[in-house]
Amino acid sequence: MINLRRISKLRTPFIRLKSTSIPDNAPTLLENEEWLGTLDDNAELSHDANVETKNSIFDKHVTKNERFPIKIISTPPETKYIKVQSPIANFTSINYLRQYSKHNHTQGNFVDVRIIQCRSGNGGTGCVSFLRDANRRVGPPDGGDGGGGGSVYVQAVEGMNSLSKLKTKYIAGDGQAGASTQLDGSRGKNILITVPKGTVVRWCMDPKSVRTLVDSEMKSNINKPLKDILQDNKIDIDCYGRSKEDQRPKYIQLFREQYETGEGWLFKDKTKDYHEIKDWFKKLNRNVARYDRSLDVEEVSNDKIPLYGIDLDEVTDKPVCLLEGGKGGLGNMHFLTSVIRNPRFAKIGRKSLESYFMFELKSIADLGLVGFPNAGKSTILNKISNATPRIGSWEFTTLRPTIGTIMRGPGEKTFTVADIPGIIEGAHLDRGMGLEFLKHIERSKGWVFVIGLNDPDPLGTLKILINEVGGLEKVRTKNILVVCNKADIDANNPASMEKYLKIQKFAELQAWDSIPISALNEENIDVLVDKMARCAKNNT
Ligand SMILES: Nc1nc2c(ncn2[C@@H]2O[C@H](COP(=O)(O)OP(=O)(O)OP(=O)(O)O)[C@@H](O)[C@H]2O)c(=O)[nH]1
Structure with a gap:
C-alpha cells in the first residue's frame, strides 16, 4: 500500500483566519503593531472565500462521466480528510507504462497520453536591511518582501490535436528575494501548458514509483499481466471534504513540504539561538506564527485537484491553475515595533508545490x-x-x-x-x-x-x-x-x-x-x- 501523505501533522483545511492583510510597502511602526495586534486577537475562524472561488473554477471543468470506483476508508472529523482507497490503475496510465515495453508501435507524432511532472515556484526570501543615509548609519528597517513563486496553469486551445509537443517537466520560476529600500522581489515566471481541447488532466502517481512497484511484482509473479498488477495494488489518498454534510471526496489534497508554523525565519548578524530566548521575539513569533498558520490554511484550501480530473472539453477562456506558487517571505520592514527597533530577521518564502499529472486526450475530432x-x-x-x-x-x-x-x-x-x-x-x-x-x-x-x-x-x-x-x-x-x-x-x-x-x-x-x-x-x-x-x- 502506498500512502501519499508527505507530512503527517494535522491541519485545518477548511477555514482561514479572517484578518491577515499585511500592511503594504513602507509600513509604519503603528501599522505593523496594528497588524500584529490583529494576529494576536483571537481572530475568528471563517470559511475561506478562496476555496469557493477555486471550487467554482474547477466545477466548470470537472469530469462528469468518467468516474472510477473508490472505497472511502474514513471521513472527517476523524482524520480531517476523507481517506479513500483505489487501485493504482486509476492514477497511472497503462498505455504510458506499455510505451516502455519492447513492442511499442509508434506512427506519426500522435500522442494521446502523457505523464508530466509539474512544480510551482518557491516564494522569494524577505530581505533584512536598514536604511542608511548621510545622517544615519543604521536607520529603520527597509527590507522588502520576497516575490511570489510562479504558478502552473493549463489551457485548452484550438488548433492542437496531439500531446506530443508537451514537455515531460514544467517548473515555474521561483520568486526573487526582496531587496533594500523596501523593494519587493519580482514574481517567479508562471508556466502555461497549452493542450488540445478534449484533454482531461488528472492527478497521477510518480511513474518511477509505479514502475518500481510493477517491476518487483513482475519478478515475484512473472505471468501476472500489467493490468492485474495495477488493479490489485491500491493507493490511499487524502481527499478534501467540504463539510460534515457534504463528504463526497471530490478533490485530492496536495501537500507542500512546508516549514513548520513559527519557523521559516532568516536571521542576520545574530543567530536563531540568540533570538529564540528573547521575550520580545517569542511574543512576536507567537503572532507571526498565526500569520503562518493562515497561510498554511490558505495553501491547503487551494492545493487540490479534482479527483476525477479537469475536463478541458472546450477551449478554456481562462487558464486553470494546477499548482499555485509559494507566497513571498516578509521583509524585516514588517517587524519594526516600539519594542523591536532593529529587526535583524525576515521570513523565507513559502515552499512550492510539486506533482505529477496525467494528460489524456479524450476527444480528438468532430x-x-x-x-x-x-x-x-x-x-x-x-x-x-x-x-x-x-x-x-x-x-x-x-x-x-x-x-x-x-x-x-x-x-x-x-x-x-x-x-x-x-x-x-x-x-x-x-x-x-x-x-x-x-x-x-x-x-x-x-x-x-x-x-x-x-x-x-x-x-x-x-x-x-x-x-x-x-x-x-x-x-x-x-x-x-x-x-x-x-x-x-x-x-x-x-x-x-x-x-x-x-x-x-x-x-x-x-x-x-x-x-x-x-x-x-x-x-x-x-x-x-x-x-x-x-x-x-x-x-x-
Ligand atoms: N478499389 C478501391 N480500392 C480502395 C478504395 N479505397 C481504398 N482502397 C484500397 O484499400 C486498401 C486499404 O485502404 P486503407 O485506406 O489503408 O484502409 P484502412 O481502412 O485505413 O485500413 P487500416 O489502416 O488497416 O484500418 C488500399 O490498398 C487502398 O488503395 C476504393 O475506393 N477502391
Missing part, C-alpha cells in the same frame, strides 16, 4: 471514421483533408489515430475527422487492438461507418461493426453516416448495387444517411464532404 481494417478509411481521409495517413493493402496500416481538418471555404465551418485503427470482430473482448482507440472518438459528435462494397456481405459487416462498438443503443447517441466505399469494384455488376441498396434501407430505418463512393477514384467525394459536414454538426 467525426470519427469507424470500420474494419482495409475498408479504405485512410484513403478517404487522405482525399478529403490535408492529412496523410498511411495507406496500404494490408490490414492495420493505421496504428495511431490521424486527424484531418476539412476546410470548406468562406462561411462554411471547418471540421475535423479522425482515422482510428481498424476494429476487428471480437474487439470488445479485447481482441486485436481492442477498443483502445475508440475512446478517441467516444466524444465525437458523429461517427462515419466505412464499409467496403467488395465485402461479400457489407450489411452483415456493418451490423457486426455496430455490435463491436457498443450496439445500436450506443450508436444512436451519435450522428451517423454510412459510407460504402470501393464502389468502383464490380461497378457494373447489379449485385454490387444490390449490396448498397440493402445498406441504404437499413440506414434509412435508423434515420441515418448513407452514400456510395470510390475513394480511390475520387467519385462522389464532394457529396461525401457535404454529408460529413452535416454529420459533424449537432443537427443532421
